[in-house]
Amino acid sequence: MIRVTIWNEFIHEQQEEAVRALYPDGIHGALASGLRTDDLRFECVTMDDPDQGLSEAVLNRTDVLVYWAHWGHARMEDVNVRRAAECVRNGMGLVVLHSGHYSKLFQTLCGTTCALEWRAVGEKERVWCVAPDHPIAEGVPQTFVVPHSEMYGEPFDIPEDAKPVFMSWFEGGNVFRSGITLKRGFGRIFYFEPGHEKYPIFYQPEVLRVIGNAVRWAAPRYRGVHTTPKVENLEPIRTE
Amino acid sequence: MIRVTIWNEFIHEQQEEAVRALYPDGIHGALASGLRTDDLRFECVTMDDPDQGLSEAVLNRTDVLVYWAHWGHARMEDVNVRRAAECVRNGMGLVVLHSGHYSKLFQTLCGTTCALEWRAVGEKERVWCVAPDHPIAEGVPQTFVVPHSEMYGEPFDIPEDAKPVFMSWFEGGNVFRSGITLKRGFGRIFYFEPGHEKYPIFYQPEVLRVIGNAVRWAAPRYRGVHTTPKVENLEPIRTE
Amino acid sequence: MIRVTIWNEFIHEQQEEAVRALYPDGIHGALASGLRTDDLRFECVTMDDPDQGLSEAVLNRTDVLVYWAHWGHARMEDVNVRRAAECVRNGMGLVVLHSGHYSKLFQTLCGTTCALEWRAVGEKERVWCVAPDHPIAEGVPQTFVVPHSEMYGEPFDIPEDAKPVFMSWFEGGNVFRSGITLKRGFGRIFYFEPGHEKYPIFYQPEVLRVIGNAVRWAAPRYRGVHTTPKVENLEPIRTE
Amino acid sequence: MIRVTIWNEFIHEQQEEAVRALYPDGIHGALASGLRTDDLRFECVTMDDPDQGLSEAVLNRTDVLVYWAHWGHARMEDVNVRRAAECVRNGMGLVVLHSGHYSKLFQTLCGTTCALEWRAVGEKERVWCVAPDHPIAEGVPQTFVVPHSEMYGEPFDIPEDAKPVFMSWFEGGNVFRSGITLKRGFGRIFYFEPGHEKYPIFYQPEVLRVIGNAVRWAAPRYRGVHTTPKVENLEPIRTE
Numbered sequence: 002m003i004r005v006t007i008w009n010e011f012i013h014e015q016q017e018e019a020v021r022a023l024y025p026d027g028i029h030g031a032l033a034s035g036l037r038t039d040d041l042r043f044e045c046v047t048m049d050d051p052d053q054g055l056s057e058a059v060l061n062r063t064d065v066l067v068y069w070a071h072w073g074h075a076r077m078e079d080v081n082v083r084r085a086a087e088c089v090r091n092g093m094g095l096v097v098l099h100s101g102h103y104s105k106l107f108q109t110l111c112g113t114t115c116a117l118e119w120r121a122v123g124e125k126e127r128v129w130c131v132a133p134d135h136p137i138a139e140g141v142p143q144t145f146v147v148p149h150s151e152m153y154g155e156p157f158d159i160p161e162d163a164k165p166v167f168m169s170w171f172e173g174g175n176v177f178r179s180g181i182t183l184k185r186g187f188g189r190i191f192y193f194e195p196g197h198e199k200y201p202i203f204y205q206p207e208v209l210r211v212i213g214n215a216v217r218w219a220a221p222r223y224r225g226v227h228t229t230p231k232v233e234n235l236e237p238i239r240t241e
Numbered sequence: 242m243i244r245v246t247i248w249n250e251f252i253h254e255q256q257e258e259a260v261r262a263l264y265p266d267g268i269h270g271a272l273a274s275g276l277r278t279d280d281l282r283f284e285c286v287t288m289d290d291p292d293q294g295l296s297e298a299v300l301n302r303t304d305v306l307v308y309w310a311h312w313g314h315a316r317m318e319d320v321n322v323r324r325a326a327e328c329v330r331n332g333m334g335l336v337v338l339h340s341g342h343y344s345k346l347f348q349t350l351c352g353t354t355c356a357l358e359w360r361a362v363g364e365k366e367r368v369w370c371v372a373p374d375h376p377i378a379e380g381v382p383q384t385f386v387v388p389h390s391e392m393y394g395e396p397f398d399i400p401e402d403a404k405p406v407f408m409s410w411f412e413g414g415n416v417f418r419s420g421i422t423l424k425r426g427f428g429r430i431f432y433f434e435p436g437h438e439k440y441p442i443f444y445q446p447e448v449l450r451v452i453g454n455a456v457r458w459a460a461p462r463y464r465g466v467h468t469t470p471k472v473e474n475l476e477p478i479r480t481e
Numbered sequence: 482m483i484r485v486t487i488w489n490e491f492i493h494e495q496q497e498e499a500v501r502a503l504y505p506d507g508i509h510g511a512l513a514s515g516l517r518t519d520d521l522r523f524e525c526v527t528m529d530d531p532d533q534g535l536s537e538a539v540l541n542r543t544d545v546l547v548y549w550a551h552w553g554h555a556r557m558e559d560v561n562v563r564r565a566a567e568c569v570r571n572g573m574g575l576v577v578l579h580s581g582h583y584s585k586l587f588q589t590l591c592g593t594t595c596a597l598e599w600r601a602v603g604e605k606e607r608v609w610c611v612a613p614d615h616p617i618a619e620g621v622p623q624t625f626v627v628p629h630s631e632m633y634g635e636p637f638d639i640p641e642d643a644k645p646v647f648m649s650w651f652e653g654g655n656v657f658r659s660g661i662t663l664k665r666g667f668g669r670i671f672y673f674e675p676g677h678e679k680y681p682i683f684y685q686p687e688v689l690r691v692i693g694n695a696v697r698w699a700a701p702r703y704r705g706v707h708t709t710p711k712v713e714n715l716e717p718i719r720t721e
Numbered sequence: 722m723i724r725v726t727i728w729n730e731f732i733h734e735q736q737e738e739a740v741r742a743l744y745p746d747g748i749h750g751a752l753a754s755g756l757r758t759d760d761l762r763f764e765c766v767t768m769d770d771p772d773q774g775l776s777e778a779v780l781n782r783t784d785v786l787v788y789w790a791h792w793g794h795a796r797m798e799d800v801n802v803r804r805a806a807e808c809v810r811n812g813m814g815l816v817v818l819h820s821g822h823y824s825k826l827f828q829t830l831c832g833t834t835c836a837l838e839w840r841a842v843g844e845k846e847r848v849w850c851v852a853p854d855h856p857i858a859e860g861v862p863q864t865f866v867v868p869h870s871e872m873y874g875e876p877f878d879i880p881e882d883a884k885p886v887f888m889s890w891f892e893g894g895n896v897f898r899s900g901i902t903l904k905r906g907f908g909r910i911f912y913f914e915p916g917h918e919k920y921p922i923f924y925q926p927e928v929l930r931v932i933g934n935a936v937r938w939a940a941p942r943y944r945g946v947h948t949t950p951k952v953e954n955l956e957p958i959r960t961e
Contacts, residue, residue: 046868052436056456060521070697079319090353090354090398092854098587102834111347111352111353112350112351112352112353112425113330113408113425113426114330114426114467115467116467116469116470116472117469118469118470119469119470119471119472120471120472120473121359121471122474122478123480123481124478124480125478125480125956126956127376127654127956129634129635129636129655129656130636131635131636131637133636133943133945134812134907134942134943134945135630136942148480151478152474154472154609154647155611155612156609156610156611158426158467158613159329159645160352160400160402160424160425160477161402161424162400162401162402164641166291168635168648168656168658169648169656170651170654170956171447171650171655172474172476172478172479172480172956173473173474173475173477173478174475174476174607174624174650175472175474175475175650176648176649176650176656177607178648182399182447183867184400185352186353186354186398187854189720196437196479212428218257222856223402223853225354225853225854226561227353227354227398228356228358229356229358229359230358230359231358231359231360231361232358232359232360232394232415233360233413234360234364234392234412234413234414234415235415235864236412236413236414236845236847236890236892237413238362238364238365238412238413239412240363240364240365240388240389240412240947241363256644263839332614365716367715367716367851368873369874369876369895369896370876371876371877372876373703373705373876374572374667374702374703374705377701384715384894394849395849395851395888396742396849396850396851396853397851401884408875408888408898409717409896410890410891410894410896411890412716414847414864414890415890416847416849416888416889416890416896418888423913427614428696461616462614463613465613465614466805467870475607475624476605476607476652490950559799570833570834570878582745583949589832590832591828591832592829592830592831592832592880592905593810593905593906593947594810594906594947596947596948596949597949598949598950598951598952599949599950599951599952600951600952600954601952601956602953602958603960603961604958605960628960629960632954634952636786638810638906638947640832640880640882640904640905641882641904642880642881642882652956652957652958652960653850653953653954653955653956653957653958654953654954654956655952655955656957664877664880664881665832665833665880666833666834695932700817707833707834707836707878709823709836709837709838709839709840710838710839711838711839711840711841711894712838712839712840712841712874712895713840714840714844714872714892714893714894714895715893715894715895716892716893716894717892717893718842718844718892718893719846719871719892720843720844720845720868721843
């Protein structure tokens, strides 16, 4: 049983009628519903929860954190971001969605700005799987369309060890590494670009399949802490 | 002319007689002397300087930051660390030495803890060049000895895109990726492990050669900022 | 002075009127003309030359090999391919163009099949620079169009250490990592996708700029051979 | 049930009394015995078998190929090497042992020479796990000794995407990336350095544990072939 915590900042749904209508239970509710299977157990938290949803208690009972954020990036407190980042390095999985690329949490783990170009006009997006043998690609068509999407375009300021699983074509001419995996410490991280709050993207079967696969892929197989211990020599030292 | 700023926290030299005797001008002074050539111009700063030595003024006139830190890691203020990290991502080169692996600056850029094992008994270290064609290896022997060193041992919690240029053998049985390159944004980063303050390591010709090479390798060829601009479509969008 | 050898299989130009009309001096002639600058010295060879153009003599006087191939892949003899691959590992630079992705030479160095999807209908291609600070991107617009191109699409079976410098958008909906760098031994390799023989792509200033930059980037800074020598111990061995 | 084929060139055991005494059933027999568990099914082949042990029939019933080779590298026929390499790219796992680093098979898949330094005097080797969370490291001590080993030392000419899981310290002063993972097409590859035929290394529990873990890690989760199909456009093309 994989314990999945879906963290959604939950600002748009509360401030924009159109988004609330689209996601009456919040993006987090839609994800929990859409991803529901016997092997996944869900908990939803938002920025309004204690420690902005990233409390020690919540993180301690989280195997994989799914993270959607947008307008609230600047309001995230360093102490909460650091706590979550440390959990990832200690083994907790992380699946970052859409505008979460610019979250302090994802930037902290990448070490880069994760900057990109964008355009929110609802253009068509075509997602391609570039690593068909990757577990995250299982059961996902070689290519699928997000009929209305927010364009995220290259250049994408991510580290060189970010491996592409999906790449996207946008009607307006842009391209993007839309699904990338990363490892930080013992934690597996997957970033997936589709997910603009104005469109029913989190109801799309292919999108849900990718996120579900990513959750299973990111689930910890190993947990540990990184320490800097003083150690004894195991081979003789003759140097004075 | 490459403008090199040597940042040294300058705590040991002021608190420990043995270190002061070894480095009367501070580690920074020794490095500036040892690296002095016609194409490098040096400025030295310490933690005692304004903004802990990482002020906007200093960083703006820095092409490559050389960074030695140890006891002062926790005292570095986030605002100063972030300013320096942003400069690296914008193109400033960074050469991190020895205990600087655990500095907030290096950890911030790596996104990992940079943890390792250690032992300070003055054992022998043998450094091997594993990438003889790398510019940082130019003029450096295939292998050289640091007669008395502080052991840093694997596992070293660094990102997968850290490429080894040097690897070390320690008399007490440990091994370590002792020279690694990394890229963050437009900035080139090199970490070099030898440099324990109790030994005359920064007077060693091979060590100085490596650091000098690293400074030249890390010097910016491109400077820019990472923004997330809204852009117009370059291809027609027919989707409503 | 960088000694550039342009290797073109020279089959299309001799067999297809349309291609001959477009490239009366062969693709190699057009490249040599288009890339001509004071710091580059060109030699052109084709499959019809001794040792299929990859003779010891030619390779010994080559700093960077530029390689365009298509129909002749299967006819390349292993001995010639191996000679060229060894030169790359020993430091010779390699710039592989378009259909050269499926050459024995490129496959040998990658270790992968370098397979991809394709469509030759002359659709529009938009090339994006995803690494603006890369030397190969110098003076190249952030994005440019190849008005008529042959689509090469993902998935592209290349090794994980292939770093993207350019990515392309194709009118028909595909995406592709259209400019990638790779290192094999001491040799720098760049693969660039645009260059279908039926279109005047090698007269396009942006394309020529990329290839010229790639030649300079790939020029050897170090040459060596890889041997497996038996060596003496440098530290005492007490084990019986 | 993972079908493991152990390929051993089987030259040393037949030509050297000391090796035959140590491995009366051949290195392959010792490995099959040592690795035997309920979930692994073994088949052993040698260079003396049809198609040098790498026949279509054998490969078709192989999930993971374990490969020990040394003196016979030059005698391996290209057609057999290519068949095996293709199977790896199509998903078959590969575990290469010791002197197999210089096999045509491993070189073909790496695209590099895989050259290194060596010394066969039976010195002590200390293996370190540098990726404790890796599946191949499961149940393996953080460090263990091979009492008598053949030294393999850096520089090791392997591709940049080879990720270290183990690194070794040798009594005579050398270091080496002694356990590395690589991906080629759909195939997972692990190279493990300990295994000189003159010592009982393949009876060592830690060594057997690593190899057993590697077999399970490398077992195919996906099989496919890499083709270069001509495809139809999925988005409208308006270009003439």
